[in-house]
Amino acid sequence: MTEQPHSNRLIHETSPYLRQHAHNPVDWYPWGEEALDRARREGKPILLSIGYSACHWCHVMAHESFEDEATAQVMNELFVNIKVDREERPDLDKIYQTAFQMLHRRAGGWPLTMFLTHDDHVPFVGGTYFPKTPRYGMPAFTDILRRVSTHYRQHQPELRQQNQALLDALRAEIAAPAAADAAVLNDAPLRAARDALIHSFDPMHGGFGGAPKFPHPTSLEHLLRCWAASVQGVEPDRPAETAVLSTLRKMALGGIYDHLGGGFYRYSVDAEWQIPHFEKMLYDNGPLLALYAQAWQATQDPLFRTAAEETGAWLLREMQDPAGGYYATLDADSEGEEGKFYLWTPDQVRELLSTEEYVAFAVCHGLEQPPNFENHAWHPRRIAEPSELASRLAVAPEQVDEWLAAARRKLLEARSQRIWPGRDEKILTAWNGLTIRGMAIAGRHLGRAEFVASAERALDFIRARLWRDGRLLAAHKDGQARLNAYLDDYAFLIDGILELLQCRWRDGDLDFALALAEVLLDQFQDREAGGFFFTATDHETLIQRPKPAHDDALPAGNGIAAQVLLKLGHLTGRADYLEAAERTLRWAWPVLEQIPNACNALLAALEDFLEPAQTIVLRGQPEALAEWWERCARPYAPRRLTLAIPATATVPTGLLVERRAGAAPVTAYVCTGLECRSPITTLDALERELAQ
Incomplete structure (x- = not known):
């Protein structure tokens, strides 16, 4: 085994992402008082680097810069360097991503590289990925480091003035307009969001907008609900039906879906859903599992059932800890190359299959087409229906189905012998809540008792390992549960419990949901303006206390909180639950009027408020x-x-x-x-x- 020449403070962390950097020559600190105190004492600005273990460009920047002795020397000389796992500390990520957007007038991403003042931790400049040497129109990372340090020393008064403006903007973002309490809540945002989604729908390839394309399950669920409700009325909403069902079909047929192992990759780099960014995230697959199961129940389209069943099977097989919780992510990279684990050549496939199996698989999954990935490799997607191949070969469709099933089984077994991408085995309460919900919905709609049992085991794990003294913890790894839970942890877990209760009754589960709701009201509620803060009242004081209204990769915690409080209020008769949900909608009303299609979780709550479920x-x-x-x-x-x-x-x-x-x-x-x-x-x- 190669001896590691360095060890820094990250060696004591449980986060796999932080431990990936524990042997960098960079003098990394985790976020905490030790690092912040050193910055105050020495007057050095803070270099804050936020990423996660499945992030491809995080790995690139680590290999290029953080593992480089010369770059590390500059970082250590000029800055106090702090590394953050955004999955463990979504509070910090939300704050500094928002700050980046305000400073640069564009969305950020990962790795997020922000430079903060030494005493009050306000960012004054930042970026995302920086190359080690000048390219992509960017200067070398070390040049940026020296410029930032010099600017910080020479322009303190201007920076303080800029920082105050940024702090004012961050506070204004979460403030409630004075007229919000008097607003008349109505269905205009529901209709406006539907129209905006239809307008951005890509009628040729499905999805919304152009490349890169993300699944956006909350947007698709909104359209599915719109269409399902319209079917009960005078005129079905055909545009909503086309947008949601076409998108779900294109995704399930495309390369964003793993046709051998099940489950969805993070996003597609192209507009046709063909080539994915290969990481697999728990927070994508839980909601997509629910959505495909719901779409199958609404349409009986067998493609949707297959995608749901295979995704649920993948979660059971590869993402559930033996003790019950679900793991966080599978990396995009293996052997230092993105997607290598998932790629094939025709010769590799031909060696493993019979002639008939090879023909069926090659035609159906694109191996007869030119290579669609670099280095003359193929990433399977489904480009032909088995019925087409049956007609072409003059055999029964059932025979083609048998060949394809055998081919996929053999290829999956062979793939499992390869060097695997890294798996981040920390167990996050919020993401487990999303997946408990997805497994419960799929189990109920598809009649898969093993999915329900899986969700039950995950809930039991969280209650046993992450519920202590009447409060949740956010993350579990290596036998350690740590970090105060966030709004999403409570709201998503309640949502998962309510879906699980719809599969079967179990004494104690509703009591647990009600206990979580009490903490939600007591520790997170904004009693002055309405809505819920992302962090609890006793959380570490940061430069902002976020109140998320917009959905991002995850549904907004305020939207899910309002949804579950309405359900619990109607179920139990608790008026305080119903009032808290209404006050959340009133706080969010200006945002719902301005950009409703960015707030689909809140829209679902609005729908349930206007027409109680x-x-x-x-x-x-x-x-x-x-x-x-x-x-x-x-x-x-x-x-x-x-x-x-x-x-x-x-x-x-x-x-x-x-x-x-x-x-x-x-x-x-x-x-x-x-x-x-x-x-x-x-x-x-x-x-x-x-x-x-």
Whole structure:
């Protein structure tokens, strides 16, 4: 084993990303008082570098600059250097990405490289990836370091003035306009978001806008809900139907989907969904799993079912820790090359398959086409339907399906023998919440009990390892749970629990969701302006306390918080939950009016506020409950919450206590918001109620 010539303070961290830099010659610190105190004492500006373990360009900058002795010497001489894993510290990432956007009038990215003042940690300049030598129209990183240091020493008064303006802008971003409380909430943002998404839809290739293309599951879910609701009305919304279903089909057929192992890559570098950026993120696959399962239930398109089942199987096989939690990411790189693990040549494939299997796979997945990746390599995507090949070869479609299944099985087995991309095995509470939700929805719609059991194991892991003294922790790795949880951790986990409860009742799960909701209200709520801060009241003081309204790679925590509080409020009769959700929508109203299509999580909450969702509580004997549950919970009904609770179950205090089992085998309590019908005791009567 090669001896590492250096070790810095990151050697003591649990984050795989930080430990990747533990042997750099850079004198890295984790974010914390030791580094911040040194900067104050020495008057040196801070170089803040934020990235994550699956980030390709983070690796490039590390190999070029952070592993280079000469570059490290300049960094160590001129700066206090702090390395942050954005997945562990999304609070810091949100603040400094927002600051970057304000300073540069464009979105940032990773690696994020920001230079901060030594005493108050306000950024005065920054960038993303910087090359070691001059290229891409950028100067060498060491030249930038020297210029920044010189400018910092010589222009303190101007920088302080700029910093004050930036701080004012950061504070204004989260402030609520005075008129927000008086706003009349209506459905105009819902319609405007739908129109904006249709306008940006790419009718040829699916998705929104041009390259690079991201999946945007919250946008697609909004359009799916729009279309599903319109089907119940006079005129189905064909543009919404086309946009969402075409995009889902193009993605499932394209190279952004892993046709051997299941699961989706981060994004497509081209507009046609053909060549991905190869990292696989838990936070993409949980929501996409839910979306494809919902789309299958709404359309019965077998392609959607296949994508959902294979993605769920991938999560079970490769991303779930034996103890129950889900891992964070799979890297884009293996053996130092992006995508190498996933690429093939025709000769490699031909050696592993029979002649018939090779022909089927080559035609269906593009090996007959010119290479679509560098170094004459092929990344499989689906360019022909099996039915087309069956006609061409004059064989039954079932025979082609058998050849393709055998080919994929053999190729997946051979691929598993390659050198794997790195896997970040930290377990993040928020991302697990998204995936618990996805596995529960897929398990319910597809009838896959193993998906539900997987979600249950993940929830049990979080409750056992990351719930301490009535508070959540954000991350678990190597037996250690650490970092105070954020808004997303609480909101996403409650959402996952509510979806899991719709699959089966288990005593204690709703109590856990209610305990999480209490912390949400007590520690995160902005009692003056409405909405929820990203960090708790006892969190470390930073230059901003974010209040996210816009969705980014993840749905906005405020949107999910409002959604779950509305559901819990209607389920339990708790007025404070309903009031907190309404105040969140009022705080966010100016943003919803200006850019609604960037706030789809909040839009779903707005929809549930304007037209309260249907809540169905079924009480009775387990054997009799199954048929009633099948009728209520299995269909795609995004604005319905169904709980099938055995007569002997223990329920929390509140409205649920009043919804008891009666003399009939099953009693159904059907409510819209807080308005409830008389108890229903026959399945025919329930059918009539659901048909209204």
